[in-house]
Amino acid sequence: MPQQKQSLLDVRVQRDVRVPMRDGVSLSADLYLPETEQQVPAIVVRSPYGRAGEYIYNMAPYFAARGYGFVSMDVRGRGDSDGEFIPYFNEGADGYDSIEWAAAQPWCDGAVGTMGASYLARVQWLAALTQPPHLKAMISTVTPSDPFVETPTGVPGPQHLCWLYMTSGRMMQDVDVIDWEEVYWHLPLLTMDEKTGKSLPRWREEVKHSRLDDWWRGIAYQERFHELDLPVLHISGWYDDEQVGTPLNYIGMNTRARTEFGRKHQKLVMGPWPHQVNRSTRLGELDFGPQSLIDLNGLSLRWFDQWLKGEENGVAEEPPVSIFVMGENRWRQEQEWPLRRTRWTPFYLRSGGRANSRFGDGWLSTEAPGEEPSDRYSYDPANPVPFITDPTSSQIGGPDDYSAVERRDDVLVYSTEPLEEALEVTGPIRVRLFASSSARDTDFMVKFLDVWPNGFAQRLTDGMVRGRFRKGMDRPELLEPGKVYEYDIDCWNISHQFQKGHRIRVEVASSAFPKYDRNLNTGAELGQGTEMVVAEQTVFHDREHPSAIILPVIPRE
Secondary structure, three states: OOOOOOOOOOEEEEEEEEEEOOOOOEEEEEEEEEOOOOOEEEEEEEEOOOOOOHHHHHHHHHHHOOOOEEEEEEOOOOOOOOOOOOOOOOHHHHHHHHHHHHHOOOOEEEEEEEEEEOHHHHHHHHHHOOOOOOEEEEEEEOOOOOOOOOOOOOOOOOOHHHHHHHOOOOOOOOHHHOOHHHHHOOOOHHHHHHHHOOOOHHHHHHHHOOOOOHHHHOOOOOOOHHHOOOOEEEEEEOOOOOOOHHHHHHHHHHHHOOOHHHHHOEEEEEEOOOOOOOOOOEEOOEEOOHHHOOOHHHHHHHHHHHHOOOOOOOOOOOOOEEEEEEOOOEEEEEOOOOOOOOEEEEEEEEOOOOOEOOOOOOEEEOOOOOOOOOEEEEEOOOOOOEOOOOOOOOOOOOOOEOOOHHHOOOOEEEEOOOOOOOEEEEEEEEEEEEEEEOOOOOEEEEEEEEEOOOOOEEEEEEEEEEHHHOOOOOOOOOOOOOOOEEEEEEEEEEEEEEOOOOEEEEEEEOOOEOOOOOOOOOOOOOOOOOOOOOEEEEEEOOOOOOOEEEEEEEOOO
């Protein structure tokens, strides 16, 4: 990164500054201001996690010392801010008022940018949609998607309850006092909050809204990129448990922003990181090397220098996409996402009718099947396939080893032969699955893995479909038992080079617990029941039903 032109300035801090909202509620903010007589741009960060935590201390003095007024604010109902915390529902209007308040301060020159990660990222989009006139640029990191994009089940994932518990008071609640693994087994889903010892009305309200309706659309943003016209720096990691939102947002703004200016000035950075981006070279058992960490503050500073200060520092002319290719473990710059040179290659599910477990006869082939027997397994909600994860909501899953899980007969396993040369897969991953069930409603989960020569089965990505939502989250329709349906399963995105001697693997199952709630297979109203039914599942892969994972293969340079 080039050296910054401006000299470092002393920083003064003003704490618990009251910021009035349009309805009379006041929010609490800390100001980090440079010691200068000149007016400066403002950076606004709005958080439910405390306006003075480690995340803020790592950023606020950095930007203030380089000529920005940094506003760190508790969102409504959290910390020292007044009002009631209702996740996301007040953030559009409050974001507008906060941005315009900052722009009107005597120390501000009228240019405002926003930044933040996770909840702090999504609230930027909700605020931007209200069209605050002084908002000039955003930095959106590990951004949650619209409702049911990450969890297309009609109900919140069990680990979302952990997040609601953590944010259920004005200050952060200690989640380590709860046995979350025991909590997640509770049925019905609607009253799972009882197992925490604390009533969480928000949990029950979300469970009751078990389809994409007007209640959810009030906090959606990903269908409205055509209303926006802002330069946005989009940042996430391949193992971010909310990863799917960031590439979708980049594509949405890059193709649908209101003007050519907005479409042109988007930048995407995807590293080998979890939800806590750019913190460590290691993730689980893997070490991606020192090159996997970047000067993220420096990149963010250059972004704001360009769009808030008007400095022509070259950031607008650089390639808009920076990706870390795992396996090869190097950064690469690209001109678009997905890559135009992609060869979309179907790898077909094949077997002799016994693909159950990694000891079965399933394989993957680029040759389409002819007449071929189907695979069968029983899905029992009382004994779901585990998804490997820590129990809290801080990070759901990683590059974990699924070789032990693959010993189960209710997991179908399809693998290639060891690769004769390295193969790069970079882009969105989708699965076309033909399947039937004995149940009126059930789930199908797909996992995409890299199997090392020593047997380590590294999870790369995964996805799922709930049968009743196969036509969309706003159009639930139960299954006809025994009927074959074609399912389109989004397995998110990856950039990974399979090394010579490794194998590509796909798992198919009907549960991934506790990442997703257990489908009880009854077809009853979601979240309400305790009765379970064992579902007999059949996966087809023949000439008429060519089940396949479609991989974005990148030709070798």
